[in-house]
Amino acid sequence: MTAPEPVLWQDQAPHSSRFSDIYRTRYGALAQSRSVFLAGCGLPEGWRGRPQFTVLETGFGLGLNFLTTWATWQADPQACARLNFVSVEAYPVHLDDILRSTLALSTEAGGCATDFATRLPALAQQLAPVWPTLQPGLNHWPLDQGRVQLTLAVGDVRAMLPQWPGLADAVYLDGFSPARNPDMWCDATLGAVAQHCRPGTRLASYTVAAQVRHGLSALGFQVRKCPGLPPKRDRLEAVMC
Template identity: 60%
Template sequence: MNEAVVWLDDGSPHSPRFNDRYRSRTGGLAQAASVFLAGCGLPQRWRDRTQFTVLETGFGLGLNFLTTWAAWEGDAQRCEHLHFVSVEAYPVAATDIVRNAQAPTPASEADAQLSARVQVLAQELARAWQDLTPGIHTLRFAQGQVQLTLAVGDVQATLKSLACVADAVYLDGFSPVLNPEMWSSTTLQDVARLCRPGTTLASYSVALSVRDDLKQFGFSVKKCPGLPPKRHRLQAVYSPP
């Protein structure tokens, strides 16, 4: 059964299970672009690469994936293959993914173009969306150049079973207070295990425990100015001694 998503009066998607919103009130597209893509140094870091792998904790409504795919598609110097690996315990319905992609009116012309493209790609993702039983699901797009590996299961068990090497990591659980498992030491240590020196990591959360754990597991961590209403966002690079 698909995970329930409740659409609030202000248009934002809410999780009754975690009592939190799937994305910031100001729009998920801006958050995806500025917190996650820019926070991981994208699109620049995938340029002139054969393959680039993004690892995400929390696929949710797929907006980070769709925004990454749209940015890749619009980049003349994109890598040949984009591999997006995401962990999700509670997959939502395809209709919620499509509805979420219809974000509030973007501020700039560039944002409007990105938003229009994300809406088209959301339809494509919805067509490929199947009955997502626990386990690994591989969905291919763009003549196989974009691969989505959706690992359906609890984050802790699932990360342990993954064998990818991440070039960039998006940490995107619900708030650490409401969803502690997604930010636990065990989870972050397993994320670090899937990184290599130079892997970039981004998150909207700058919780002290998250920063401390990331440092302990080999990341150099920076607290950067955030996207309003958030005051800060997190940027890190895996640089073990």
Template identity: 60%
Template structure:
């Protein structure tokens, strides 16, 4: 594991658990995942929204950029999908920005609690729980900076960018994203994660043809993505949400104000 840290002490972010078993952030007063099924959300909104696993098939490498690692469920489901795909890319890179990492115990509790919501996806759930144990074993009390963890004999690389989103995206200037998961807490409660500056910084890291997926179809988010050079579509969402977002990057268009 390679770590590049800044000089600030580490601290695990507290997680509260609702009576129904859903993880909640007291900082943002919001749930970490859909109470209707975390696996279903990861697969339907993020993997399918970015055209995965199909888009990585036959590739030498494939890079996913995520804003908001949270409890790691998108990473775990992406890893599981890659592992189960005979035509997978040789190398999967998953780069995720997270300002407030949680404890390893909460990562494990999160996947254990999925049985009540995603019991109809038992094979996937069982595999995700195994992968979560591997992730938790490699977990730490992360200090701010870039941290690299490798799994699957080095063929799955997780780069955890711990810190506020804009400085971390700036430090990821060599990233060339093929897919982007926008998964911060809701824009109304965590506006910095969805600001024009943040989305512009994200777009600078995208390769032409990169796909973007999100549960949020907020008008400001859609309009900003369109202004930056993305083709944006609203798709049927995962209940209780009516819609989800899919976008495809064409070329960067940046106004003078955002440059």
């Protein structure tokens, strides 16, 4: 495996010099993850009453969305028996940065998020045995006694998405801002995502960029601009028709 992608920590905000962008918002990142991605895809309600549920994500980054989804699933007595989480990442970071990220969140988060946030470092630690085995291509890791399956597709999103053969129940579109990282949001990427969607697949993103909304609409998604969790003004929800 190539060297881990460096993460610059500036005032507790993880920053990418490759993309000149932050991995997550400086304040309230956990609440934003839950609001934009989980609630945006109708979770946790959406996985109830199903034997399994599959989330597809573009951009694993520091694993915040994955760990938040896993912790939410663990805490839900009505959750599906099995959670599959598939994420694509071209530039995996060092596990230490993932751990550091969760520790920062568990001290940053205030109010009702605190109990939840303090569970994330222990989940991140469960990646320790598998993270050193990371290889380019598809990595399949059973976690949580095999009830959670993490598939990490290491490589460029446009090359990796066609290599994963599955269908998603929910899609998290993440991946730095469209202005700074157009490849992650171009028609080819959105088209490759749509190949993994069926009628009813929910999709969520923090960006409401017109190009992304129009691209998704052209692919058969019904797209809505929704009110964001302050200080964010908007977020995007979509469903494949």
